[in-house]
Amino acid sequence: MEDKRRHPRKPNDNHFGGDTMQPINKGIIDLLESYVEARPDEVCLYSETEGYTTVELHKKVQAVAAFLKEKGVNQGDYVGISATRTIKTVIVFLATQYLGAIAVMFDQHAPIEKSLSDFGKEIPLKVALDISGEGFAIGGEEINFDALNGKTEKPVIDLHAPALLIFTSGSTGKSKGVVLSQFGYVNHQVNFAPSSGVVENEKYIHLLPLSHVFGVAHVVDAIMHRIPNFFPKVIVPEYVLQCIEKYGFTRFGIVPSYALMLSELACKTNYDISTMRTIVLAAAPTTFEQFLFIQRSLGVKVVPAYGMSELTIVSSAGPEVPDEIRAGSVGKPLEFNEVNIAEDGEIFLKSPTLFLGYYGDEPLDHNEFFPTGDMGHIDDEGFLHITGRKKDIIIRHGNNLSPLMIEGKLLKLPFVRMAAVVGIKDARSGEIPAAVIVLRPGTEYDAEAVKTVLNKLEMPKEIRVLPMLPMTASGKPDKMAIKKMFQQ
Template sequence: MSTRNAGGSLARLLAWRRDEAPDAGFVLVEDDGPWTYRQLAAGAARVAAGLDAVRPGDRVVLRIGNDERFLAAASAIWSREAAVVPMHPAAPPEEVARVVATLGVTAVVLDPDDPAGGQLEVPVVPFARIPRTDPGAEAAEYTAPTRDVGAEPALVLLTSGTTGAPKGVVLTHDNAWSNVRATVSAFRSDTSLSPLADESKPPNLIANPLSHTAGVVRLIFALYVGRRIALLRKFDGRAAKRLIDAHGIDNLTLNPTMLRLLLDALEPGEDLGRVKYVGSGTAPLPPPLREEFEARFGVPVLQAYGQTEAFGGIAVESAKDVLAGRRRPGSVGRPLPGVEVRIVRADGTEAGPGEQGEIRARSRSTTSGYLGAEPGASPLDDDGWLRTGDLGHLDDDGYLYITGRLKNTIICGGFNVIPEEVEAALAEDPRVREASVVGLPDDKLGEIPVAVVETTATAEEVLAAVAPRLAPYKRPRHVLVVPALPKVANGKVDRPAVRALAEKAAR
């Protein structure tokens, strides 16, 4: 096991599991499966054969959704010592072409029916679904790099909700190994690669897109700890409930939008079976939503805070603490082992406990920089701390609190308005399903806060209800009621699209 725990290429994970138990099932795709390590390795070998023009250090777009092919294709790319650039299959072909051009991509792996295939100027490798009836004689041909590629890029993750040219967060194989070991250390002292779990252990449900940080991190984690996975192709509350019951799933990792969809999909009296806790991340969790979910299902919702640039988690609420009733209201928990967090004032000095400033983080999982960004742009400060762009504070015991987004701050008549604070106040109205607040230009005040909300109330009723909860300068000047807030593929609110709606209504 010593060489297996030395790290190196992520491609070794699939090879090790294939050698350990070739016919053990790993991937369930909703009600289909499982696909075994042997079958996945066979698929990886086929894709790798089609990447003969790819060289070490190249970048390959992987445009496959949530099914058994994602891991196989990613492992094939890693076996070529190239970096995976995951893209959601719903992204328009024009966006794929922009990513290929901007990031210097040399090949694309996609579904044979993907319309983007005929519009690209680089080699395209079609990858059909992997058959389960034939284990595949090609499995033995799949091999992982033997040299140490830990410092080489493994993933280039596209940041969500961006505008303009595509920008990729570069993450190395070492970043991935550090991240998964830090996550394991939150549960046990031994962070080495786990033997395969007994089949009596339920699989982990992956509801997030594998093309986004939360999904791919959860996939690598499951492979590392030897736990099977059940993939949802696209989140659906009834499908999630069916898999929870069928497989005895004991924990969930969802985003706030999925929490709401699960609440809406299940009938009164339906429960979450053996689920002991639910983790929530990728977007701020409104307190009323958490309270409603916990009251309905009787399981705690644990907040987590992370960023793509940190390869996932920075801080998380401890399941042990929350289950024992030790919760800090409003906190996202303490930093993960191996992650340092500090709060920095606007003048660059370090803030004290309880004092708000920009959250900065440092760990061995942090990115070295961006690909495709403007020259000189870096997410790191001169001392190697990740500038998260988020506002928050630490208490005396090191618990972290998120209060807003630095770039989202609205300056209204010289006063700072944090959109997330206004959104939280709006969400206290039980008639408001979800809200997003943006700043629009104003001749008199510079900027004014404008709210776009999903609600059963009128705009006037929403304004009247929120007014007592906010100082006058923080109150939305206008409310636009919409059937649904626009979202990006990973469930986050698409703020540029919200701004466009608000601007159109203002005109």
């Protein structure tokens, strides 16, 4: 592939780990042990009802690892985890990494057996763990999690070997199994550190699903930066605002759809959330106006991050970057990442921390550029702009239309709160846009106003008003479900 526009490789002003930024050869347990040594008495992982100091967490990770070892789990074995957003899931995940096993993070909303069936490829699970807020079961056998207190020697593990199997959201197609190494997912966060906006005395509140790469990244980031990480019992927006007021959290990562709900509620209530400093916003795009609304409503600096399951964070822009640039782009490619734009606008990546490959497929060649399936461009200042998914492009009468661009125009209308656009088959045009929108409270749909923001090619054949968009478990609009609505 011809290199059309390469991001200028300028060093960041702020580096993690030294004057010359390089990937580190440490695993997640190495980072935890460094945290233990530096702050043995700090409560690092907690909820409303329980908490672990770094020493206690390390001890419990060893105990769960010893339990898994007794069940026959060794290096390279697959361990299925029903990844509830709980402290127990974090501990079990860390225990698999302690042993050098491969954590397979399944969506908590479906039984592991069903998730495996839907995936369509056999995964040889050594054990499958069912985790809930109170329970912990293996093969149907209930285990007293609190009573586990064994210990096993930490093996020498290959940091470049498979360590984590995570599933893509499947929002625009069939879900894929993404295989990551500890070297990869740890260094994704090392790479992100200079633009993360992390400062002293941070306090995390964890709102992300642990079956999603963004949720796992949040756990790694908290351990790496030695930030206490709180897991609320629920993530209902009002309860989250109450928790921020009560505990004084300073940062979290989240998807745009949830950030907008939280922002709208913050405008209507009087919770004191003044301790908040930073939100990392990823997994889906926002409009310029939405970005600034979130910042203003929550009183934070929003750090935009473009990433994917295959490479957690490709590009980002730190809080020091002017608002108008952060709101209008997804930042600059991070230090370890090369970004090339093909002639058709598709984004290609090369990085030493890229995923190992898709489960069941050939291993990835890290010397080759990886096609992301995303479309975009890099401006003259080196900032990356995303224009949509390649497979989502709608070809109407030979003209390429970006659903993301159409959505952005619809969102400029004062009555549109949320919007999603898909392409549907049409005998005359080949494909045509179709849209679903969610109205702002107290407003009505105005068909004539839509004509003022969309041209004839962009105009959807049909616009449906819904109470809420169908969403994937990771918080993205479920484009496959929306397409099916129009095919019925």
